[in-house]
Amino acid sequence: MALDIKTFETIIPSRFLSFTIPNPVLPTRLLRVAVLDSPIQPTESPQVAALFVPQTREPDWIFSTESGHLQLLLSSPGISRLILIGNNRINGPDSSPLTYHKREDAQYVKSLENSLKPLFFALSPKVSVKDGIFDVPILDYEDNLICSVVLERRAGIFVSEMLVEDIEIESDSELREFRRRLRFKRMPNLVQTEIRIVPQKVFELDRVKIGGEVKFRPDTKVLVHSYLIPMVASLSLIGSCIEDRFRKGLKPKALCLGVGGGALLSFLRTQLGFEVFGVEMDEEVLSVARQYFGLEEIQVCVGDAIEYVEKLASKDRVLDLVSGEDNGDCYLNHANVFDAKFDVIMVDLDSCDARNGVIAPPLEFVKKHILLAARSVLSDFGIFVMNVIPPTRLFYDTLIHEFQEIFHELYEIDVGNGENFVLIAKVSPVSSPLSECENSFLQKLRIAILGRYLDSIRKI
Template identity: 65%
Template structure:
């Protein structure tokens, strides 16, 4: 069926259309290009703009570029754009689908330039009402850039709640001369969001120059280091109650943490192995925990316990004295890392249903008198964040904040009681340990709000 260009003469919020065309640079008919057109879910302003993006070569199978949710996240990251046209190779399914990506070289840049020249008439036809003004073409071409040098998909899974997910090893750009390898967990519902990321190291002693992603060398996770950008400031929040935690440890007690949203288990493993916490992890999807144990170094033990189910129900039951296992009801720290799960509103955290007054009151009840509630926040707008702060103020004594510094994440910290600093904190063994295992800069950048 022929495509009618007239259907693209207006912006229709959330309209998503894909079709294929022969690749003009390749003579074989089975080489197709996928063209995807997505209109923003937000009503356009008086002068809607259209942008074009080419899929990086050899990444056309990546969910970021091959799914509607991935396309939507790309569009929402460009707030001035009302329509995004995405062009790349047509993904193919099956066991022979490529799983290895390596960043394009100069020859690939030449290929993209030639492709741009050949498809531009089609792109203009799909956006003529918006990209040609007073006879001048106004059509920005966006480049997708990230820190991935190469990647390989290790495995794919389907969870009852998480849905499709994959585990991949990547090599990323490093600020130092030493090469940096990571393992990532990603969900198809929010493909542009890395759910979990851990450092990986080769299992065998080889020169790094001989190692490449997708080769024969096997990697193992290094659970003693936090690399996900907001996890270090979340752990740094323990500085606020360092005196209390230090006294507990000196008295022979292990501090207790509740981690809501386990994912690959990077935070759980770090608190347990590096800071000697007793940890309870709550994860809604049992398959996610299985993946974490298999690929991310998450281990079971006497000092760690996992609950599969809804986090809200778990906290409210605890608040009313319903306990599973032999752990005490009170926690010294609650750390929450949950995303909204709704790609249509962009990447945001936490889900609104988790920060209602009833849930916050229950959370306060399961915290010790000197406990803190720590939550990763990705606010979609300023009003969301201000509303969140008001909700916390109604329940907790004091609020603190750490700006992660990536223009996306904030760590919000709520305390059961006002914080009282101790003159002996400089000698506190817990704080000394904390400074050894995380960046001290975050420990010194906690602001009361």
């Protein structure tokens, strides 16, 4: 069925169309063309832009799904229609090749750009042509990916399709940098978990490559996700109390709501000596975390994080659990949680909205009774730490107000990536009688995160 070119004369918010055409540069191949109109109706003349998909990355969810396409469009301010052009994958978007290697496409893309100008004109609204002048800017897609290999694809009950991939990224140092990622199809432009990986055996550097004979293992000694380091840095606010725990022969307790690949949980346990408990909605995600991301020796409950906190805060529920009633409930696996309250609760939960992208925390979490429940299961000097990706300033201001209504003090760390903030709420004021040189925990913390963000904690 032929495509009516009149279809593209006007912008229709959120309309998404894709089709194939012969490749003018490689006649034996086909090009996939995807056209997406912004969900936001333009108030002035609509601006059209085009983006060429890096060769061999066409199956990546960023480029092959409507939601990935939408996030590309929304990350380009002022664009009303985005045209995506890439080689057509014969076997469909989810049958990606095992490996991707960065290559120079400049000449190929330039040839395509010149050949496709008439197509760009045909796919643009009539009002895009001003005074007889027509121009479609070509957007650049750049990231630090050198090569990648997909290790496995799985599907979870709640997160749906996900994949695990090993990658090599560009590095500022002479040392090569290898990572392992967990990604969800429902949030194609977001890396859910990223950790450093190292070769299991010593190899000559030029022999080490992703997808080759070298096997890699997780390195849980470092955090590479940008917002996890400031979340850990928040522990400096109660460093003296944590030090006191250790001096008494006790381990501080951390509750992590949202596990993912488990990088944060593993770091707290192996590098800082915490007793760690986690809550994760999807059991398949936990399986992936244990198989590929080094999550081990940590108690994790499969369930809803909000429900879990509410049950912890309920004295009647606690009595039922400790007495052994309600058999079969996953919360029974955490019976020893009730021996003491938590010294820190760390929240790394998000949701995905088609228009606004990722929001953290989910709107359901920003309720007074949930924050009150969380406060009730914290120790007298405990802190509540939350990764925040606010969709609007109003959302963020509302969240701050809710925290200030319930907690004694509130602090903020700007992660510096233009997206994430870390909010830290204290149950009570804590003054440290120890200097940092006398506090072994603070010294260990500074070494573990290389001192980053320790001096950027701001009281609100």
